[in-house]
Amino acid sequence: xxxxxxxxxxxxxxxxxxxxxxxxxxxxxxxxxxxxxxxxxxxxxxxxxxxxxxxxxxxxxxxxxxxxxxxxxxxxxxxxxxxxxxxxxxxxxxxxxxxxxxxxxxxxxxxxxxxxxxxxxxxxxxxxxxxxxxxxxxxxxxxxxxxxxxxxxxxxxxxxxxxxxxxxxxxxxxxxxxxxxxxxxxxxxxxxxxxxxxxxxxxxxxxxxxxxxxxxxxxxxxxxxxxxxx
Amino acid sequence: xxxxxxxxxxxxxxxxxxxxxxxxxxxxxxxxxxxxxxxxxxxxxxxxxxxxxxxxxxxxxxxxxxxxxxxxxxxxxxxxxxxxxxxxxxxxxxxxxxxxxxxxxxxxxxxxxxxxxxxxxxxxxxxxxxxxxxxxxxxxxxxxxxxxxxxxxxxxxxxxxxxxxxxxxxxxxxxxxxxxxxxxxxxxxxxxxxxxxxxxxxxxxxxxxxxxxxxxxxxxxxxxxxxxxxxxxxxxxxxx
Numbered sequence: 286x287x288x289x290x291x292x293x294x295x296x297x298x299x300x301x302x303x304x305x306x307x308x309x310x311x312x313x314x315x316x317x318x319x320x321x322x323x324x325x326x327x328x329x330x331x332x333x334x335x336x337x338x339x340x341x342x343x344x345x346x347x348x349x350x351x352x353x354x355x356x357x358x359x360x361x362x363x364x365x366x367x368x369x370x371x372x373x374x375x376x377x378x379x380x381x382x383x384x385x386x387x388x389x390x391x392x393x394x395x396x397x398x399x400x401x402x403x404x405x406x407x408x409x410x411x412x413x414x415x416x417x418x419x420x421x422x423x424x425x426x427x428x429x430x431x432x433x434x435x436x437x438x439x440x441x442x443x444x445x446x447x448x449x450x451x452x453x454x455x456x457x458x459x460x461x462x463x464x465x466x467x468x469x470x471x472x473x474x475x476x477x478x479x480x481x482x483x484x485x486x487x488x489x490x491x492x493x494x495x496x497x498x499x500x501x502x503x504x505x506x507x508x509x510x511x512x513x514x515x
Numbered sequence: 516x517x518x519x520x521x522x523x524x525x526x527x528x529x530x531x532x533x534x535x536x537x538x539x540x541x542x543x544x545x546x547x548x549x550x551x552x553x554x555x556x557x558x559x560x561x562x563x564x565x566x567x568x569x570x571x572x573x574x575x576x577x578x579x580x581x582x583x584x585x586x587x588x589x590x591x592x593x594x595x596x597x598x599x600x601x602x603x604x605x606x607x608x609x610x611x612x613x614x615x616x617x618x619x620x621x622x623x624x625x626x627x628x629x630x631x632x633x634x635x636x637x638x639x640x641x642x643x644x645x646x647x648x649x650x651x652x653x654x655x656x657x658x659x660x661x662x663x664x665x666x667x668x669x670x671x672x673x674x675x676x677x678x679x680x681x682x683x684x685x686x687x688x689x690x691x692x693x694x695x696x697x698x699x700x701x702x703x704x705x706x707x708x709x710x711x712x713x714x715x716x717x718x719x720x721x722x723x724x725x726x727x728x729x730x731x732x733x734x735x736x737x738x739x740x741x742x743x744x745x746x747x748x749x750x751x752x753x754x755x
Contacts, residue, residue, distance in 0.1 A: 441678060445671045449661050458657050459675060462650040463682050466689035473693055490692075494685070505678060512670045 297382050298390050305394035308367075315363065320402045323356040327410045338415045345414035346424065346475035353403050353428060354464055357435040360399040361460065362453045364391055364443040365510065375514055384510060389503040392440040400432030416479075423478045423488075430491040431471040437495075437502035438463050444509035466494055524601055524740045525749050531733040538730035545723030553716035566630045569623050570713075575721035577620035579728060580648060581683075583613035587655075588680035591673035601736075603669035604743070606676060607659055608735035612728050614652035620645055640691040647686050651679045665743060 309316050330348045331341055368374040377387050407428050408421040416424065442460035446452040474487030521527045553571035560567040587609040594602035624642060625635045636642065658675055662668035744750045 441674070445658060445675060446661070451661065455657055455661050458650075459654040462647050462654060462686070463678065465647060466682070466685050469689040469693040486692075490689075501681075505674060509671060509674050512667055512674070515667075 294383065294386055298386050301377075301387060301390040302394050302397075305391065306397060309394070309398050315360075316398050316402070319356050319360045319399045320406065322359060323352050323403055324406065324410060326352040326355060328413070331413070342415045343479065345411060345416055346420075346472040346479065348414070349407055349410060349424060350427075350431075350468055350472040350475070353407065353432065354435065354461075354468055356403060357399055357432060357439060358457055358460060358464075360395065361439040361443045361456050362446070364395050364440060365447050366443075366452075369447050369514070374510070378511065378514055384507040385503055388440060388444070388507040388510060392436045392503060392506070395440065396433050396436040400428075400436050403432060404428045420475060420478050423475050423484055426488065427471040427474045427484075427491060430488065430495055431467045434467050434491070434495045434498045435464060437498040437506075438467075440506040441502055441509060444506040444513060447510070447513040467491070470494065522599055522601055524604070524744060527601055528737060528740050528750075528753070531737055535730050535733050535737075538726045538733070542723050542726035542730055545719050545726060547723075549716050549719030549721075549723055552712065553720065557713050557716055558710065563631055566627065569627045571717055571720050573620060573623040573627060574717055575724045576616045576623065577645065578721060579724050580613055580617035580620050580645065583609050583616065583728060584648060584651070584676075584683070585680060587613060588676045591676040594669060594673050595677075600669075600743075603673065604736050604739045605732070606673060607669070608732045608739060609728075610652055610656050610659070611735070612731050614649060614656065616724070616728075617645060617649040617652060621649065640687070640693075643690045644683075644687045647690070648683070651683075655679065 327349055330344070334340060334344075365374060368377075378384050404425055408416075408425050411421045411424050439456070439460050442456045442463075445459065446455045449455060470487045470490045474484040474491065477484040477487055521530055550571060554568055557568075559565055587606045590602045590606035590609065593599055594606060621642070624645070628637065629635050655672055655675055659668050659672040662671060741750055
């Protein structure tokens with residue numbers, strides 16, 4: 286087998302992303318379960334709190350953001366796990382490809398599969414909480430800027446706990462404290478709109494955190510992957 | 516003199532053994548003196564009465580909860596850059612003491628808050644950040660405990676400590692921003708300027724805590740060295 290052709294980094298990144306999404310799509314129930322978890326978790330709050338629309342309206346940004354946080358976290362163990370179990374990850378690391386790009390694409394795939402669906406469905410759930418058009422737009426925008434950060438930071442946790450027993454609960458312990466700024470800025474931006482204030486501060490901070498995470502998280506996760514696989 | 520002589524567990528072990536006693540004695544004396552001045556000599560606060568006196572434990576504990584996290588992350592960086600086993604052991608040994616101080620700071624803060632603010636807990640930016648700091652310590656210790664292979668657990672938890680220390684300022688400012696958005700801060704924690712004797716007592720306790728931390732951490736590092744090097748000749752020779 287000497288006819289291995291050298292593939293460019295860009296084409297490799299695209300292939301990893303395509304492969305991850307294809308594999309996930311063939312086991313749709315995994316992706317869908319996270320999606321439905323978000324809907325169910327958000328719907329539990331009205332059941333627990335009663336039907337006071339005013340109260341529901343005021344807590345909606347926080348409830349939807351916390352539900353998004355938890356659903357993103359639930360699917361984190363899957364980011365590297367299956368590839369680790371069947372040896373694909375090891376092959377990717379010993380192949381001459383930069384592991385940084387592999388980690389980056391895995392994070393992107395995670396976001397496409399569990400972050401993006403939430404961004405799309407959240408406005409619909411928001412309607413149940415009596416949010417108006419402006420608030421729904423801000424909710425979608427804040428989730429669009431915030432959920433990639435969740436996938437990026439979560440990737441570090443997933444890489445660190447790769448192959449450990451009880452990894453799922455451990456990820457929650459490691460990652461949830463680090464998620465706090467995203468939760469604060471994200472739900473804060475929507476709350477600001479609810480209170481008739483400018484949300485630009487929250488949106489800018491969400492973008493800043495995303496930019497920081499984009500630079501440092503793949504780097505850290507790739508280093509953590511090397512430690513975990515070695 | 517070779518500066519790195521004591522970077523090896525074998526030379527560090529006996530040195531630490533000798534130092535622990537002195538740190539422990541110093542810690543006991545300073546903490547007792549500091550608390551004596553704080554609890555019996557320092558004047559009663561005209562606003563808060565005697566309930567303020569818990570700050571002689573609370574404030575130094577809060578300082579050390581943060582300081583020890585930074586030191587832990589420093590050792591984690593040292594471990595990753597120089598691949599120094601002793602640095603990893605130091606980081607691992609610091610975590611329980613840091614978590615303990617965080618817990619003490621939170622509990623004493625609650626005891627102080629009840630008579631002063633009328634509530635055991637308020638969602639003040641500092642309190643909340645301190646609580647999150649406790650979560651970070653717990654995450655670090657859980658990760659360390661979950662990995663059986665020491666080489667992997669050392670390095671993985673070192674990365675977590677570094678990620679945590681970068682996040683601490685971001686978390687602090689996010690909580691502060693969240694706090695100002697949700698409620699006007701009705702409570703001013705800074706208060707009036709402090710009498711000199713109060714500050715002195717607090718500093719003496721703080722130095723005592725520092726010596727205490729060092730003594731406890733060195734003891735823990737020694738146990739760690741014994742465990743990891745249990746199959747080497749020198750550990751079996753120095754058995755006590």
